[in-house]
Amino acid sequence: MRMLGEAAKLAAAELALAAPERKTAALHAMAKAIRDRAGVILAANAEDMKAAEARNLSAALLDRLKLNEVRVEAMAKGLEEIAAQPDPVGRTLAEWTRPNGLKIARVSVPLGVIGIIYESRPNVAADAGGLCLKSGNAAILRGGSESAKSSAVIVAALQSGLKAAGLPEAAIQAVPTTDREAVGIMLRMDDCIDLIIPRGGRGLIERVAAESRIPVLKHLDGLCHTYVHAKADPAKARAIVLNAKMRRTGVCGATETLLIDKGALAFAEPIIADLVQAGCEVRGDDEALKLHDKVKMATAKDWDTEYLDAIIAVRVVDDIAGAIEHINQHGSHHTEAILTEDEAAAEKFLREVDAGIVLVNASTQFADGAEFGMGAEIGISTGKLHARGPVGAEQLTSYKYIVRGNGQVRP
Template identity: 45%
Template sequence: MSEDFLKVARAAREAAAELAPLPRAPKDRALRAVADALVVHSAEIVAANAEDVERAREQGISEAMIDRLRLDAARIEAIAEAVRQVADLPDPVGEVVRGGTLPNGLELRQLRVPLGVIGIIYEGRPNVTVDAAALCLKSGNAVLLRGSSSAFSSNTALVRIMQDALAATEVPSGAVQLVPGQTRESAKELMRARGLVDVLIPRGGASLINSVVEESTVPVIETGVGNCHVYVDADADVDLAVDILINAKAQRPSVCNAAETLLVHAAVADEFLPRALDSLAAHGVTVHGDDRIAHYGEVVPVTEGDFYAEYLSLDLAAAVVDSLEEAVTHIRTYGSGHTDAIVTRSQQAARRFVSLVDSAAVAVNASTRFTDGGQFGFGAEIGISTQKLHARGPMGLPELTSTKWVYTGEGHLRTS
């Protein structure tokens, strides 16, 4: 590993040891100091961000992506407010997960503790730099941030401002570090930093996530792509189903909890699909449909690849199915395990769908768009995990902790 990387990784390791035992109050004061500093230095951040935006335009990056990259005074204020909201959240560290007194008199407790040093590899938006740092600090963790090269100037300024703000608090400024370098090799150094980094969280598209999962020697919490489904059951309220579908697909199509596939029970197709296709067209959605969907309106012929796709655009794969079980089989075959929804008036169908669909979140008569830490009342999230170990679904503060067992006796000795 390069000396530059080892320097920041070791600094984060030392800071993590200092940060872990701190109670809530100094962490909250530090977060509020960070929020204030972001606002005070807003002009500096905007100037750095302008360099990134200009470079993105020179590289021909789309205006939609540039908009995700861009920062202005209002966006910086919103980022700062998000940090203040994290400060207001309960501190998970020290929470007793379970415990009691054993028959032999030993008092046993399982306590939440910080993970240690968290590495985060992410794409695009520089607001993630601050969000991730705030969540890690609140949960008692140091963080190594490796954002995309497209936001390098913005991220450099943001980390420097956060470190300067922390220097005047009880939280060590080394707890927030930017991984040096903009090449792929710098990301690989973070992936290989086993022993210096306790866990790695990738946040971005499928290629980034797969690369980190396949190449990392550091344990990975896998955030997943969102090939989310809306299944309209035979006993669906058609008005409700149309509203849920449009919200799930068109309200914000570029996010991981937007719907990418529509499945319609044949028994409700005649009533539902003409209205649904008209409404989707009115919202600019291109439907990639099978022959049974095409019977009801103009569609693009669907391919098997479409059913695997996370479009992140105004595109939707669609098929007619003959049973709830066929819908579940389709979801198991093509889905990503993120969020899948059923629209039905049948409690029996809803219960069966929930029991059979193995996803991080299952929605009943609600849009897939609610799979979000803020919407779930967590205040914020570090990402949405589609794995099954430790954390699953929106990852808030508790998911950024591990546990330790503490047992207390009065000279207890084991004799067998």
């Protein structure tokens, strides 16, 4: 781990000064390597899947772990989209001149070395590696044991892209062990690592937050809500709710709680029927029980549960104030949506809901860096410091102040 850290520091120093063209060339070479090695990646993933199934991992974790040709191509395409973005390093964010003639500029710079600790999703290796490179940062990746073989092959492809562009292979490194103690060591390497980003379940996030000596960019639960307002368009509401819950139930942007305004009960039954027909278990309060005979009674725990499965909690609220109160009390500050044709209601929801992403008349499953035009993301930050919402290359930079004088001395 010490060797990884020292090598990453050296690589980060070189990347911070690398010309945008070299980083772009490396990203395209990485994408090519991913495509050229697709067969090897899928074979490694098949081994990971077989082992995960033997361990009886949940359906949500298996879905996150599984790669296929479409998902491998998405990794390669994501790297190319990152390459096409403006370079986030060296941007002048603000500049001004003081009365004494000092010229001050705030300029974006890389963070340095970023440690990414993730579970299940092997595609995180490609997303994180590409975004760190674009932003001039070195990356140390520690995937979970369930994705070890897939991640190793993907990282090897990324390193071949770095080598082809003449950049240090140590710019993207993988921790070569699944021993849990490696995580503990990473969290104490504050002399080598500048930021830790955990991607995984609550247990991982809580451990990292409790043990890390290094600043942490949290990607906590995706306890997302969709609120059907009294003035929602019934057809839009049916389509959006079904997509928000059932498109992929194991992603962090999946809606876990559906809030229905009392004024929307007249057209709420088809929404619930669509979910039931799609194989979703519906748990509701007393009012929701009346909407369909398949609705089961919800418990207090359901309002605070990220299912990552074909299960949804449904609550009927009196009005928009009740919906906002419920979301701010039970949500994880990830992604929240309102379905309404009332502009004033939409603006109130956007202003008062405390979350990294707030949507109007759209599925919560758009909570994804690629859908935001970032090419990829390292995660959805649910905190409020440094970055919030999808974390792309731009969000992996900090800044410094550059001051130019002409002999000024302070009186």
